Amino acid sequence: MNLSFALTSLEQGLAFALMALGVFITFRILDFADLTVDGSLPLGAAVSARLITAGVNPFFSLAAALFAGGLAGTITGFLNTKLKIAPLLSGILTMTSLYSINLRVMGRPNIPLISRETIFSITEDWGLAYPWNNIILLAALIIAAKLILDAFLNTQLGFALRATGDNPQMIRSMGISTNSMKMLGLIISNSFVALSGALVGQYQGFADVNMGIGTIVAGLASVIIGEVLIGEHSIVVTTLGVIVGSILYRFSISIALNLGLAASDLKLLTAIIVVIFLSTPRLKKILR
Amino acid sequence: MLVIKDLTKIFYRGTSNENTALNNINLTVNEGDFITIVGSNGAGKSTLLNSIAGVFPVEKGKILLNGKDITCQTEYKCAKNIGRVFQDPLSGTSPEMTIEQNLSLAISKSNNLSLKWGLTSYKRKIIKKHLKKIDLGLEDRLTTKVKLLSGGQRQALTLLMATVADPGLLLLDEHTAALDPATAIKIKKLTAELINENNITTLMVTHNMEDAIKMGNRLIMMDDGQIIYDITGKNKDNLTIEKLLKMFENKHGSKFNNDRILLSV
Numbered sequence: 001m002n003l004s005f006a007l008t009s010l011e012q013g014l015a016f017a018l019m020a021l022g023v024f025i026t027f028r029i030l031d032f033a034d035l036t037v038d039g040s041l042p043l044g045a046a047v048s049a050r051l052i053t054a055g056v057n058p059f060f061s062l063a064a065a066l067f068a069g070g071l072a073g074t075i076t077g078f079l080n081t082k083l084k085i086a087p088l089l090s091g092i093l094t095m096t097s098l099y100s101i102n103l104r105v106m107g108r109p110n111i112p113l114i115s116r117e118t119i120f121s122i123t124e125d126w127g128l129a130y131p132w133n134n135i136i137l138l139a140a141l142i143i144a145a146k147l148i149l150d151a152f153l154n155t156q157l158g159f160a161l162r163a164t165g166d167n168p169q170m171i172r173s174m175g176i177s178t179n180s181m182k183m184l185g186l187i188i189s190n191s192f193v194a195l196s197g198a199l200v201g202q203y204q205g206f207a208d209v210n211m212g213i214g215t216i217v218a219g220l221a222s223v224i225i226g227e228v229l230i231g232e233h234s235i236v237v238t239t240l241g242v243i244v245g246s247i248l249y250r251f252s253i254s255i256a257l258n259l260g261l262a263a264s265d266l267k268l269l270t271a272i273i274v275v276i277f278l279s280t281p282r283l284k285k286i287l288r
Numbered sequence: 289m290l291v292i293k294d295l296t297k298i299f300y301r302g303t304s305n306e307n308t309a310l311n312n313i314n315l316t317v318n319e320g321d322f323i324t325i326v327g328s329n330g331a332g333k334s335t336l337l338n339s340i341a342g343v344f345p346v347e348k349g350k351i352l353l354n355g356k357d358i359t360c361q362t363e364y365k366c367a368k369n370i371g372r373v374f375q376d377p378l379s380g381t382s383p384e385m386t387i388e389q390n391l392s393l394a395i396s397k398s399n400n401l402s403l404k405w406g407l408t409s410y411k412r413k414i415i416k417k418h419l420k421k422i423d424l425g426l427e428d429r430l431t432t433k434v435k436l437l438s439g440g441q442r443q444a445l446t447l448l449m450a451t452v453a454d455p456g457l458l459l460l461d462e463h464t465a466a467l468d469p470a471t472a473i474k475i476k477k478l479t480a481e482l483i484n485e486n487n488i489t490t491l492m493v494t495h496n497m498e499d500a501i502k503m504g505n506r507l508i509m510m511d512d513g514q515i516i517y518d519i520t521g522k523n524k525d526n527l528t529i530e531k532l533l534k535m536f537e538n539k540h541g542s543k544f545n546n547d548r549i550l551l552s553v
Contacts, residue, residue, distance in 0.1 A: 152403070156396050159389055159406040163382035170382055173450070174397050175368040 007131045009254045013247030014138035015199045016218065018145055020226075020246040021239060022192035023219030029153075030185040031165035032080075035091035035216055039098025040072040040190040042212035044197025046102045049111040049207035058119045062198050069194025070187045072098060077183035095212075102209050109209045118202040138199065145192065146239050152188075153235045161185055162235075193219075214267045221270055222246040224277040289489060290317035290340070290457055295349035297335055297513075309335040311513035313349070317457075322483055322490045324500040326532070327510035328540075333493040336510070337459045340491070342366035354456060368398070371450030371488070373443070373463040380446030383435035387426055387445065390434055391415045394449035421485075422448055422478055440471035444478055451482045458483065460492040464499075476503065497529045511540055 019041055026034035044065035051061040072094060079090035103109065123133040152158045164171045164181035171178050193215070201207040226245030230237060252273075253266060261269065297310040309332045317323060325333050339346050342361045351359045358366050373380055381390050392406045395414060412430065419427035422444045426437075434442060443463060450458060460479065464472040480503060483490050494500050500507055507524050509517040509532070516539045519527065 154406055155403045156392070156399075156406045157401045157403055159385070159393050160401055163385055163390075163393060166382040166384045167379070169374075169379050171393075172364045173367050173372050173380065174393050175364055176401065177362075177364045 005254055005258065006251070007135070009251040010247060011131065011134050011138060011203060012200075013250040014135070014142050014243075015203045016196055016222070016250065017142045017243045017246040018192045018196035018199065019215060020219050020222035020242050020249075021145065021149060022189040022196065023216065024223045024239070024242045025149075025185055025189040025192070027220060028223060029162055029165050030182060030189075032087045032182060032185065033091070034076060034186060034189060035088065036072055036076045036094045036098070036186070036190055037091075037193045037219060038212045038215045039095035039102070040069045040193045040212075041197035041200070041215045042102050042207065042209060043068050043072055043098055043105070044194030045201030045207035045211060046105040046111070046197075046209070047194070048198035049113055049201050050105055050107070052113060052116050052118065052202070053111060058117055058122060058202060062119070062195060065198035066191045066195045069190040069192070069197075072194065073186035073188070073190030074183065076190070077186040080186075081179035081182055099209065106207060106209065110206060112206045113202060114205045118205075119199075120202060134203065138203075141199070142243060145195075146243060149188075149192075150236045150239055157184075214270065217267070217270050217274055218249065221274050221277070222249045224274065225249055228277060289319045289354050290315075291350075291352040292316075292340070293350045293352070295336075295339060295351065296347045297332075297339055297344070298347045301347070308513050310339065310346070313513070313515060315508070315515060315518075317489060317491070320487050320489055321506055322504035323492065323506045323508055324504045325491060325493045325508045325510060326495070326497060326500045328536075330512075331510040332513040333510055334461055335513075337372075337461050337491060337493060340366075340457070341370055341372060341459060369456040371453070371455035371458045373446050373450050373458075373460050375462040375465050377439040377443040377446065377466060380449065381434045381442050384433060386431045386433055387419070387437075388412060388415050388430040390445065391418065391449060391452065394452050397453040418448055418452055421482075438471075440467055440475065443467060443471075443475050447475065447478060447482060451486060451488060454486055455488065458488045458490040460490065460494075462493055462495060465495060479503075497532055501527045501529065501532065509536060511536070516540075 019037065023037060026032045047068045048058070048061040048065045051064055052058050076090045076094040079085045079093055080087050085093070119137060120134055123137050124130060126133075128136060153162060160171060160174070160176050161181050161184060164176075164178050164185070168178045171181065197212070200211070222245040223242055224245070225248050226238070226241030226243070229244065229248075230241035233241075253270075256266065256269060257263060292313055292315040295310050295313040296308070299305075299307045299309055313336065325336070327333050338344060340351055342358065342363045342365065345360045349359070350357060353369060388407055392411060392415065395411065415430065416427045424441055424444055426441065426445065434445065437445065447463070463479070464475045467475060476499060482488070490504070492504065501524070505520065505524070507517070507519045507527065508515055517535060
């Protein structure tokens with residue numbers, strides 16, 4: 001494994017880290033297995049790519065992607081809290097409809113961004129040479145997002161959100177609507193995921209309608225790797241673990257590819273890794 | 289302050305399982321009342337508390353809290369003015385969050401949620417002061433996750449959380465039933481202290497006849513969805529378990545059928 005391989009893994013890990021944080025918010029904090037992410041990741045990429053080809057500033061396209069992701073989260077939240085559709089199915093329904101919506105947004109299945117101005121080409125113009133422009137920009141964005149998330153989760157509203165996934169009965173007793181909290185969590189989560197999608201799209205140089213397949217599993221793998229490495233700690237450390245988990249996940253994928261594994265087998269491998277990690281506590285109990 | 293008018297709750301209406309859990313209940317609870325509620329299995333005790341707390345809509349009747357109609361509001365809206373403690377010691381706290389984070393939520397209950405810090409040094413001081421009251425040494429374990437506490441400690445914390453924001457009304461639903469006897473005694477003592485200190489109007493469902501007689505200033509006996517006795521003042525002071533069971537048999541025509549009560553006599 002050479003240096004450029006390691007750098008690529010680091011960049012990918014950072015670009016996908018926001019997605020992992022989004023999955024962390026729904027899966028761990030809200031206890032809501034939200035499959036919307038498989039649709040909101042390409043949504044972010046689609047919105048960003050479409051705006052860039054229309055001549056919009058690439059940084060502004062990130063904000064638009066963030067907003068679009070929030071809308072996707074709102075839809076899932078509406079299906080679940082107002083129409084009382086089960087969490088899993090709510091996510092699947094939004095994800096499925098997003099496939100059509102993403103095609104509409106892009107106007108075609110794939111938008112190449114290779115010769116276009118992106119946040120990475122802009123930073124290169126600022127005088128930062130590759131790969132530092134990519135790494136510094138991504139790291140700065142991810143650290144900023146992480147710090148904002150940490151701060152939010154330590155506000156009164158953040159406490160309420162955390163307790164909602166933990167004990168909804170207690171939150172209702174405290175006079176707080178669990179439905180509003182779920183909605184809020186889904187909006188934040190999918191905003192993060194869509195922003196991640198926009199970063200990934202600009203980083204890899206194209207947006208593709210199929211780029212979201214398996215997002216939830218990759219996100220879960222990142223969250224779980226972070227948890228296994230770091231264990232139970234405060235929010236600040238846990239979110240750092242998720243970011244590190246995302247980077248390590250991309251590293252392990254690179255290694256697997258380097259060892260001669262076909263790219264098409266990766267999703268199977270990821271799923272198996274997640275199954276092993278998720279079942280470890282149970283297996284330990286049985287073996288004891 | 290709490291007025292209940294013609295309250296009727298029917299479960300599984302229109303099916304063969306139709307069950308009138310509350311049948312035209314009328315009750316006026318005065319400010320500062322501490323009412324204990326006893327009754328046989330299925331008498332409607334918990335249904336009464338759940339109706340007041342807005343857990344489910346009722347078929348008929350009105351519930352007024354401090355003159356405000358709170359009938360059929362959703363649970364979380366009612367909860368703004370109501371503190372609740374359940375039988376299950378795990379149900380009132382967030383296990384993955386710390387003691388201070390849990391109490392922080394309880395203290396800010398009366399305010400709207402905001403983006404202010406959940407914990408400040410000032411708030412920590414208040415939290416410590418409150419925790420000292422329950423005398424379990426929890427004031428030195430502010431950052432301990434609640435899941436690491438015992439059932440009794442968690443129930444004490446829940447009780448504190450339910451009373452700390454000075455609710456207009458406190459609903460206790462057999463809140464010591466799942467605890468071991470020694471812990472149950474401690475929690476009962478704490479209950480009386482917290483209620484007296486803040487003069488909180490309280491409804492307490494219990495299966496323990498002795499507690500029902502000893503605690504509070506008023507005793508209500510329910511049977512088959514109705515209030516069959518409402519005993520206050522001297523009459524309550526002179527009550528004994530035998531008298532209470534006799535009264536029930538006179539009215540009901542058969543022996544008291546709450547197995548847990550009989551076992552605890």
